[in-house]
Amino acid sequence: MSNIKITDSFFAKAIADISVNNTLFFTPKQLLYFLDNRIRKKSNSISQFGWLFIYIPLTFFAISSTVGLMIVNFIFVWTFVNQSNSSKLNNTSRRANARNLQILGGIILVGGILISINSNSFSFFVIVVIMGMLSIYLGSQQLGRIGFLRQEFLFSQSQVKDWLERWQQMNGSVLKILPSPNQENKPTSINPDVTAYSFDRLVVCDSANIAQLLIANNFHFENNCAILSITGYPQSIFDTTMQMLRRNPDLKVYAVHDCNSQGIGLVHNLRTNANWFLHREITIIDIGLMPRQIIATKRGMFIQFSPQSARAAKQLPKEVRQSLSAEELRWLESGNFVELESFSPQKIIKVLQKGIAGSRDLESDDSSLLLVGDTGNDMYVCSKFWLVFSFCL
Incomplete structure (x- = not known):
């Protein structure tokens, strides 16, 4: 499934969890939501400070060039803004990216001010202050709106239907998944x-x-x-x-x-x-x-x-x-x-x-x-x- 990896044990656990160990019935769309949530957590989990292992070497490499240093920081700011607003990530990942924006803003302010003092460049000082404060501001703004961001499914209902059919063919298990509601109009006689x-x-x-x-x-x-x-x-x-x-x-x-x-x-x-x-x-x-x-x-x-x-x-x-x-x-x-x-x-x-x-x-x-x-x-x-x-x- 392109970049989405799903195993038999993962699918089995999802079915067991949504049905509470096969005690509750569920709808096909509930399974779609449930799998989507699980896969987001599995696929998009990121380390809060993992990006630093890339950011620090790039910064040292570009430190001799003011323009290069600004480009590196701009790319990271843009990436974190984009990821914190992504409809394909879960809220945990989006929140982590928003916090990364705040952390990056602090690094830009402290590091940039030290570099500007050392190089005696007022224009560089103004740029890093603006960029650092903007990064912190954007991170704070994103944290405040994470819970209200829209989301899109990572896959379709038809894909889930195909997975269910394949699962049942391979395992022969009877799932507590509900069919479409029966729209029978014929009245039933009641005592x-x-x-x-x-x-x-x-x-x-x-x-x-x-x-x-x-x-x-x-x-x-x-x-x-x-x-x-x-x-x-x-x-x-x-x-x-x-x-x-x-x-x-x-x-x-x-x-x-x-x-x-x-x-x-x-x-x-x-x-x-x-x-x-x-x-x-x-x-x-x-x-x-x-x-x-x-x-x-x-x-x-x-x-x-x-x-x-x-x-x-x-x-x-x-x-x-x-x-x-x-x-x-x-x-x-x-x-x-x-x-x-x-x-x-x-x-x-x-x-x-x-x-x-x-x-x-x-x-x-x-x-x-x-x-x-x-x-x-x-x-x-x-x-x-x-x-x-x-x-x-």
């Missing part, structure tokens, strides 16, 4: 004794993939809740489940979604869509992902960009835009987005469990909740969720 009951909680996902993931991992059994997607998955029991849910006036709905325009509009969609809860006083709790959660964690989630996301953000309903801060709107309108599938199954399950537990008693204790917008008591964000996501990362 009337079962439909006579309802649920106290409903988790609504903005994608069928996440709903399928939660159901496959028995989240609904372990947390006594129904799970549906805004697209109507699972179609075979969707209508029956909604009938059961509407019987419960105390129903609490938990929305979980990608951090994009479609996902952020999920709560508004639930509130205004006749197929869901139009004209009904239902508590709807927004678990996330929200732009404020991405911004608050500052831990470098897998932020992507697309022009379509930028256009969609500018077309958000007025009610949704009013619930967002100016910083969140800028983030969205820049075309940024984060997918929920960028997190492992275990992390998604833990965060969702914490979100539900933290908002279970809204009436008695809402100290962990932040009211969003001015739409009454139907939209909340669990502030503890920010801390959980930061910890999970």
Whole structure:
């Protein structure tokens, strides 16, 4: 795979880790994110001071020429700026390059000032001070924005599919990887004794993939809740489940979604869509992902960009835009987005469990909740969720 090296043991460990030793189901895209993260760590790990073994000999070689010395330093500054901003490196490597910029700036200042004093050259003194201070400044600036830099995949989903097929051919193992959600529209008959009951909680996902993931991992059994997607998955029991849910006036709905325009509009969609809860006083709790959660964690989630996301953000309903801060709107309108599938199954399950537990008693204790917008008591964000996501990362 060009410059990407991957072994059988590496692939086996990645599969074991994402499935927690073959106990959790995962989606193909989750595996793509997981492998991408692992390979970045493996391929792009750099020594904080390794570059000095190249920089010092070059500096000594060029020290007799002022122009040569400036060229060497300029090349290193440019390289560190470029690498600290690269979408192909992980945040650890980008952060290391930003710190290298600061270190290099200090070396340029100290060494350059000594050389300028020795050579009695004021013009050289001015140049090294500007270059050294600029390097330190750029390094500080890059460190402050590392967590918000966009990323690109090192390989495609089709490549991961090929690797999986080859792996299964060679090893004959059955993986806990989920197929595409079954869009079967034929209703499934359910025992009337079962439909006579309802649920106290409903988790609504903005994608069928996440709903399928939660159901496959028995989240609904372990947390006594129904799970549906805004697209109507699972179609075979969707209508029956909604009938059961509407019987419960105390129903609490938990929305979980990608951090994009479609996902952020999920709560508004639930509130205004006749197929869901139009004209009904239902508590709807927004678990996330929200732009404020991405911004608050500052831990470098897998932020992507697309022009379509930028256009969609500018077309958000007025009610949704009013619930967002100016910083969140800028983030969205820049075309940024984060997918929920960028997190492992275990992390998604833990965060969702914490979100539900933290908002279970809204009436008695809402100290962990932040009211969003001015739409009454139907939209909340669990502030503890920010801390959980930061910890999970």
